[in-house]
Amino acid sequence: MPDPKQQLRDWYRKQRHAFAERDLLRMNDLLLIKFQQLPLPGSLDLLLSYWPLETHAEVNTFLLTDYLQFRLPELQLAYPVADFSDHSMKAILIDDDTHFKKNDYGIAEPAGSNEADPAAIDMVFVPLLAFDKQ
Numbered sequence: 001m002p003d004p005k006q007q008l009r010d011w012y013r014k015q016r017h018a019f020a021e022r023d024l025l026r027m028n029d030l031l032l033i034k035f036q037q038l039p040l041p042g043s044l045d046l047l048l049s050y051w052p053l054e055t056h057a058e059v060n061t062f063l064l065t066d067y068l069q070f071r072l073p074e075l076q077l078a079y080p081v082a083d084f085s086d087h088s089m090k091a092i093l094i095d096d097d098t099h100f101k102k103n104d105y106g107i108a109e110p111a112g113s114n115e116a117d118p119a120a121i122d123m124v125f126v127p128l129l130a131f132d133k134q
Helices: 004-017 021-037 061-071
Strands: 046-048 076-083 088-094 100-102 108-110
Touching (some): 021 061, 076 108
Antiparallel strands (some): 076 088, 100 108
16 A cells, blocks of 8 residues: 555645746745745854755745845854765855765765754754645
């Protein structure tokens, strides 16, 4: 019997890919407008974001991080580097000179080694496919 959770994932992926590019651009713009209306936390020094996969029609997180860096010039950004052999992840601090490389899954990860202290992370952007009220 097919896994209901996997069936839902497949259905939502199909729905996401059905959007025209102009609609995705518009939705990203609308999301940015909504995000700009949220109050920023009192202390926001370190953000862990992720590199969106265009092939998965993911939210353009660069719009959000650019906005935050404009509002908070001292904000530090980190991106995850995953180790799939032991299911661990490190947050690597980035700057304008950081180079990114694609891992075996096509996900861009920072090539640097300046690891952020997980306890210092104030906000995390997490890729999301779908959710419900529960």
